[in-house]
Amino acid sequence: MEEASQERENQKPYFSFGLIADIQYADRSNGISCWRTMRYYQHSLLHLQQAIDEWNGQEPHPRFVLQLGDIIDKYNRGLGASEKALEMVLAEVRRAKMPFHHIWGNHEFYNFNRDFLRESKLNTAWMQDRKQDDHKESLDGKSTNVDYYAYHFSPHSKFRFIVVDTYDLSVLGRRPDDPQHLNSLHYVESFIQNHSGSSTNHLLEFNGGIGAEQLSWLDEILTYCDRHREKVIMAGHIPIHPAAIRSHCLAWNYKDILRLIQSHQSVVCYFAGHDHDGGYYWDSRGIHHVTMEGVIESPPSSNAFGTVDVYEDRMVLRGKGRVKSRGLLFSDGR
Numbered sequence: 001m002e003e004a005s006q007e008r009e010n011q012k013p014y015f016s017f018g019l020i021a022d023i024q025y026a027d028r029s030n031g032i033s034c035w036r037t038m039r040y041y042q043h044s045l046l047h048l049q050q051a052i053d054e055w056n057g058q059e060p061h062p063r064f065v066l067q068l069g070d071i072i073d074k075y076n077r078g079l080g081a082s083e084k085a086l087e088m089v090l091a092e093v094r095r096a097k098m099p100f101h102h103i104w105g106n107h108e109f110y111n112f113n114r115d116f117l118r119e120s121k122l123n124t125a126w127m128q129d130r131k132q133d134d135h136k137e138s139l140d141g142k143s144t145n146v147d148y149y150a151y152h153f154s155p156h157s158k159f160r161f162i163v164v165d166t167y168d169l170s171v172l173g174r175r176p177d178d179p180q181h182l183n184s185l186h187y188v189e190s191f192i193q194n195h196s197g198s199s200t201n202h203l204l205e206f207n208g209g210i211g212a213e214q215l216s217w218l219d220e221i222l223t224y225c226d227r228h229r230e231k232v233i234m235a236g237h238i239p240i241h242p243a244a245i246r247s248h249c250l251a252w253n254y255k256d257i258l259r260l261i262q263s264h265q266s267v268v269c270y271f272a273g274h275d276h277d278g279g280y281y282w283d284s285r286g287i288h289h290v291t292m293e294g295v296i297e298s299p300p301s302s303n304a305f306g307t308v309d310v311y312e313d314r315m316v317l318r319g320k321g322r323v324k325s326r327g328l329l330f331s332d333g334r
């Protein structure tokens, strides 16, 4: 028994990656949010610096970082400082020895529209995987639909990461006459009409969902991963499991998303941000739902980021500041 745990301790991970969420930088004094929580708008940049220093100093350093969205705060827009604030955080990101995969959250859409984001450094889909496997079955990393921002990549033959766009269904980021904007309004209206007994607390403007086309793209990728015995780690801004959050921060169509990913044995974990208190749940199908604590609500004496070590049978999240450390075991068959 002791030998087994000793062996475990001596094991080297296949690779590691960093996690950080809700930096929400703005050149603005600390303030209380409408949820009566304290937000540290300027200090969040120092927190990002500290996280990058720590990752750069790790040996070996993490292969990449998943930045889970809301990199700058909505207040920048009112200050006319959206591009400047973005440049400030990206200047920090450039110091990192590893690439960042950026996810888009509601605050990206308060500051910019999709056309801007697509052309910006926050579009990291160029790191998508376009590899062909041994059977010459091609798996094109990027979705063919240009309107949503989702892609996948494989840093190790046994693992694949899928970045999903949880504002694909949304009333943020598109012009009011855009077909997908209208489609999103229609989704909410018809949900309210057809689900009279269900809770609609999460159908808020600052949440959104994954549209039908993206879901079918996801289904295809996950089918490929099931077949090739790859373990899938998903990441999106909005949480998708009601037990992994403390508030109403839940994707509009979380039930559809959960139903889909739980039907594929490849999915082992879903990382999200958005709910700054963080949360965790290991669902009935063995999928770990980790909601990362937000940098913006971390006092100067603390922080909120993590490094995940990936092994054959588990991941280990080493949390810093408000982020709890956790072992994330892969269930049998996952």
Ligand SMILES: Nc1ncnc2c1ncn2[C@@H]1O[C@H](COP(=O)(O)OP(=O)(O)O)[C@@H](O)[C@H]1O
Residues within 6 Å of the ligand: 033, 034, 035, 070, 106, 107, 206, 246, 247, 248, 249, 274, 275, 276, 277
């Ligand atoms: N009903 C609620 N009660 C308390 N906090 C909530 C509630 N709904 C959402 N939140 C909080 O709102 C935050 C999401 O914030 P954010 O994306 O920054 O938008 P905003 O700036 O509009 O609050 C999360 O920290 C979440 O916990």
